Amino acid sequence: MQKIKPLDHLILILGALFLCVPVVMALMSSTHAAIDIHSNGLYITPGSHGAETYTKVLTSRGGFTGDVTGLLMLTNSMIMGLGFAVGKIVLSMMAAYALVYFRFRFATLIFWAIFATLLLPLEVRIMPSYQVMSELHLLNTYTGLIVPLLASATGTFFFRQFFRSVPDELLEAARIDGAGPVKFFIDVLVPLSRTMMSAIFIIMFIYGWNQYLWPLLMTTDESFFTLMRGIKSILQVWVGSQIPDYNEAFALAVLAMVPPVAVVVIFQRMFIKGLTESDK
Amino acid sequence: MAHLSLTNVGKTYGGSAQPAVADVNIEIRDGEFIVLVGPSGCGKSTLLRMVAGLETITEGEIRIGERLVNKLDPAERDIAMVFQNYALYPHMSVRDNMAYGLKNRGERKAVIEERVAEAARMLELRPYLDRKPRALSGGQRQRVAMGRAIVRQPSAFLFDEPLSNLDAKLRVSMRMEIRKLQKRLGTTSLYVTHDQLEAMTLADRLVVLNGGRVEQIGAPLEVYRAPASTFVASFIGAPAMSLLDAHVENGQVMLEGHALAPVAHAAGPVTLGLRAEDLRLTSGGVPMRVDHVEELGAQRIVHGTVGDQALAIIDTSEALLPETVHLGVAPSRVHLFDARTGRRIETATQPVAVPAE
Amino acid sequence: MTDTPLSLAEADSTLFARLRRWWSGETATPVKRVQFDRPLTPWMFLLPQLAVVAIFFYWPSVQAVTSSFYLEDPFGFGATFVGLDNYTEALTSRGYMSTAAFTAFFCVVVTALSLGLGLLLAVKADKVIRGAETYKTLLISVYAIAPPVAGLIGMMFFDMHMGPFTQIAAWFGHDLRVGIDYWDTATALIVISVWKQIPYNFIFFLSGLQSVPVSVREAALIDAKSGWRRFCDITLPLLAPTAFFLLVINITYTMFDTFPIIDVIVKDKPANNPMTLVYKVYLDGFKGNDIGGSSAQSVILMVVVALLTVLQFRFLERRVHYG
Ligand SMILES: Nc1ncnc2c1ncn2[C@@H]1O[C@H](COP(=O)(O)OP(=O)(O)OP(=O)(O)O)[C@@H](O)[C@H]1O
Ligand SMILES: [Mg+2]
Numbered sequence: 015m016q017k018i019k020p021l022d023h024l025i026l027i028l029g030a031l032f033l034c035v036p037v038v039m040a041l042m043s044s045t046h047a048a049i050d051i052h053s054n055g056l057y058i059t060p061g062s063h064g065a066e067t068y069t070k071v072l073t074s075r076g077g078f079t080g081d082v083t084g085l086l087m088l089t090n091s092m093i094m095g096l097g098f099a100v101g102k103i104v105l106s107m108m109a110a111y112a113l114v115y116f117r118f119r120f121a122t123l124i125f126w127a128i129f130a131t132l133l134l135p136l137e138v139r140i141m142p143s144y145q146v147m148s149e150l151h152l153l154n155t156y157t158g159l160i161v162p163l164l165a166s167a168t169g170t171f172f173f174r175q176f177f178r179s180v181p182d183e184l185l186e187a188a189r190i191d192g193a194g195p196v197k198f199f200i201d202v203l204v205p206l207s208r209t210m211m212s213a214i215f216i217i218m219f220i221y222g223w224n225q226y227l228w229p230l231l232m233t234t235d236e237s238f239f240t241l242m243r244g245i246k247s248i249l250q251v252w253v254g255s256q257i258p259d260y261n262e263a264f265a266l267a268v269l270a271m272v273p274p275v276a277v278v279v280i281f282q283r284m285f286i287k288g289l290t291e292s293d294k
Numbered sequence: 295m296a297h298l299s300l301t302n303v304g305k306t307y308g309g310s311a312q313p314a315v316a317d318v319n320i321e322i323r324d325g326e327f328i329v330l331v332g333p334s335g336c337g338k339s340t341l342l343r344m345v346a347g348l349e350t351i352t353e354g355e356i357r358i359g360e361r362l363v364n365k366l367d368p369a370e371r372d373i374a375m376v377f378q379n380y381a382l383y384p385h386m387s388v389r390d391n392m393a394y395g396l397k398n399r400g401e402r403k404a405v406i407e408e409r410v411a412e413a414a415r416m417l418e419l420r421p422y423l424d425r426k427p428r429a430l431s432g433g434q435r436q437r438v439a440m441g442r443a444i445v446r447q448p449s450a451f452l453f454d455e456p457l458s459n460l461d462a463k464l465r466v467s468m469r470m471e472i473r474k475l476q477k478r479l480g481t482t483s484l485y486v487t488h489d490q491l492e493a494m495t496l497a498d499r500l501v502v503l504n505g506g507r508v509e510q511i512g513a514p515l516e517v518y519r520a521p522a523s524t525f526v527a528s529f530i531g532a533p534a535m536s537l538l539d540a541h542v543e544n545g546q547v548m549l550e551g552h553a554l555a556p557v558a559h560a561a562g563p564v565t566l567g568l569r570a571e572d573l574r575l576t577s578g579g580v581p582m583r584v585d586h587v588e589e590l591g592a593q594r595i596v597h598g599t600v601g602d603q604a605l606a607i608i609d610t611s612e613a614l615l616p617e618t619v620h621l622g623v624a625p626s627r628v629h630l631f632d633a634r635t636g637r638r639i640e641t642a643t644q645p646v647a648v649p650a651e
Numbered sequence: 652m653t654d655t656p657l658s659l660a661e662a663d664s665t666l667f668a669r670l671r672r673w674w675s676g677e678t679a680t681p682v683k684r685v686q687f688d689r690p691l692t693p694w695m696f697l698l699p700q701l702a703v704v705a706i707f708f709y710w711p712s713v714q715a716v717t718s719s720f721y722l723e724d725p726f727g728f729g730a731t732f733v734g735l736d737n738y739t740e741a742l743t744s745r746g747y748m749s750t751a752a753f754t755a756f757f758c759v760v761v762t763a764l765s766l767g768l769g770l771l772l773a774v775k776a777d778k779v780i781r782g783a784e785t786y787k788t789l790l791i792s793v794y795a796i797a798p799p800v801a802g803l804i805g806m807m808f809f810d811m812h813m814g815p816f817t818q819i820a821a822w823f824g825h826d827l828r829v830g831i832d833y834w835d836t837a838t839a840l841i842v843i844s845v846w847k848q849i850p851y852n853f854i855f856f857l858s859g860l861q862s863v864p865v866s867v868r869e870a871a872l873i874d875a876k877s878g879w880r881r882f883c884d885i886t887l888p889l890l891a892p893t894a895f896f897l898l899v900i901n902i903t904y905t906m907f908d909t910f911p912i913i914d915v916i917v918k919d920k921p922a923n924n925p926m927t928l929v930y931k932v933y934l935d936g937f938k939g940n941d942i943g944g945s946s947a948q949s950v951i952l953m954v955v956v957a958l959l960t961v962l963q964f965r966f967l968e969r970r971v972h973y974g
Contacts, residue, residue, distance in 0.1 A: 192369030
């Protein structure tokens, strides 16, 4: 067996500290008063103003972002995360199914047309995308928030790989059992992909939840703000204030990171599988 | 239940010039057990899958019963198939695996339950009906695959090397089970294997394929006793028939200058086929140098050379063998093949035994 | 390989065969031995994805390309065709060039640091047995934090009044002014971006390490005495595919996914602050209303990114496998 040196643990502990201490300090500082943070710096111990701060952030209108409560932003982020994950799985499974299990004209062309979307991330075409959205009157809608993000083929690529690894004989047995394309998809392939779907779901939920640029462009109506969009607002208020609401900013950050971090920690195994086999 | 007829069936895969299967004509009687046998890549699976409807038929006609099935979907052909890797639906219980095809046909619930129960009883699967395939042993999975075929009560069973994922012992017992089951159900069966022993023990009739073409069709003993070509001769029977260069002179087969047995054939070069089990050690006859001996317990296989041609004999004695032995053979057990084409040469001294059915 | 050139007829026939195959949807090696042969069903399954891709990918992409050749009136009264002017302007402007230079620098530093630290931690986590799961969970959990949240937390740490990093810098006599001083801001951007990316690299390196068969590790243990030798001679070569793949991913990350971090730290105030090319596309387009120029920059980026992704695709295709 290899010997374990204390140095290894030291490095790991330092690494873990470097990564986790900022998160812990954000969490702890969010339970202190803004004025204390302003004069004493960040805290690594819990304070006594937590309940108050979080109640304010979650429920009070215009706490710092005009007309929207933290709860509403939390809901919107949830809609964004779930909607994106579900949409992604549905769309990409269907497309991948067609690409793998059917022989049809233009299959190669369609394959490349879909997978070319992997070439260009949204960021390089934000300006024209914005124009398209405004022409379609999709600004400030959930559709506008979610659907355009589904255009990338990451999920399709992943499911295509997975379907290819499903033994051929399963389709053959199903055909002998009288299952047509739709039946085979629903009765066999979908249940078979359950683990893969969960893994993808986790990755995509986090991806959707964490979207920043797109909600920033798509929403001017505050009732569609997500938590990430809220961060932008909080910063705009920040400029020019005497003592910024550090505690509230931290509370918002905590709200924004708790759900995805919890998902990753709870479903760690599945998450790693999804991540390393699908690549975002 | 139905007879099956294949007429001039051929298959050329898109993008390849050589046909994978060509000119296959087989008439399969109702209830008959036919085994397709041949080396790897000879087109057995292709042929079977054409019958199943999983490959398009590019040439010829396939009929199941009186129906021409060339253009029919697999599900409409009234067949059932057992795959080498079983192809059980991993997310369904054993019961659902068997019921799925019937459900899709819109069979009544009561009928489905009854048939599944009957199949489970026959295959001794009753304790496992609610398990997932993952929780079964290889042999049990194999039986579920069989069960899935049985419940459909099809016109024909198609098997593609169903036993080759099992260990040797289980293979033998499953082989017998399959045969018993097929006898009892009386369902026409087409069975693919590359294992000649499996082929011999299961088949009513064998179809030996080579390079996509039929070499010989016949009952196992018929094929064994009178192989139609050197290919069949070397493929059927173990140890494989020894094939040697020989001459016919004055009504005698001459092997390396020694007369072996009388034959009625014109003089000239021939390929001589000798089965190890037909050869006997004699005091006179053709001398063979002993190279090595495989002891099998009940018998031993003696490998040696005559001139520089290899040969094997089965010997049941336990005596110490000298360096050179002499061998003889009954004239009726001498196989002659055309030296050029490899086709069998029928001679008067070889009565072709056709076993009673 | 043959030395004889293809005769014209041969070349023709292969070309023709390829076209025919392409037209009929066959590929040289079919994905599945048996496929469904229905005219309409596949389109039914493809329709949602195709619609989304056409409307939200191709339409804007084409628009990006076309508007990069036009000069748009800032008040929305039409546009004039200007050919390649937008491109030449972008490529010759000092602002663009310095942004490009910073982007390259940023890419190299962030990629090197986050890959290096991720690898170091993965190797150590792979080695320890006691507490490995805890370390893993701790190190991985940061992955889920969104870049803007990372930016927000980082901003607090570099806050000029109470940020711990500002205080630490002060001990060393440096007045850290993130958001005002170019290199101070750059440092903050790098630290936050690396912090955010380490978990990702850690996960991939660790799963790469853990897929090295036990027998190989044991053989290495017998063959090489020093741990460092083993690492260089056996572990590293086995990790090379993962590392190449991560290299491309990390470059893409620093170019695009750091956008929120930059936005949070720089806060729309380009004045003497470093930024990446993507951020400049956004600023020029949305804040500067220079649609043509922004589009031209988009197209330039598209080319760079397409090249990167082709690379990534190759690694991806080779890497993915399922058990
Ligand atoms: N989809 C295909 N496309 C092109 N050629 C094929 C295809 N499937 C099989 N072949 C070719 O057809 C020939 C017969 O294949 P087949 O699978 O029927 O062999 P087999 O007798 O079942 O062999 P085995 O015992 O190895 O299963 C082989 O030469 C094979 O390479
Ligand atoms: Mg086969």
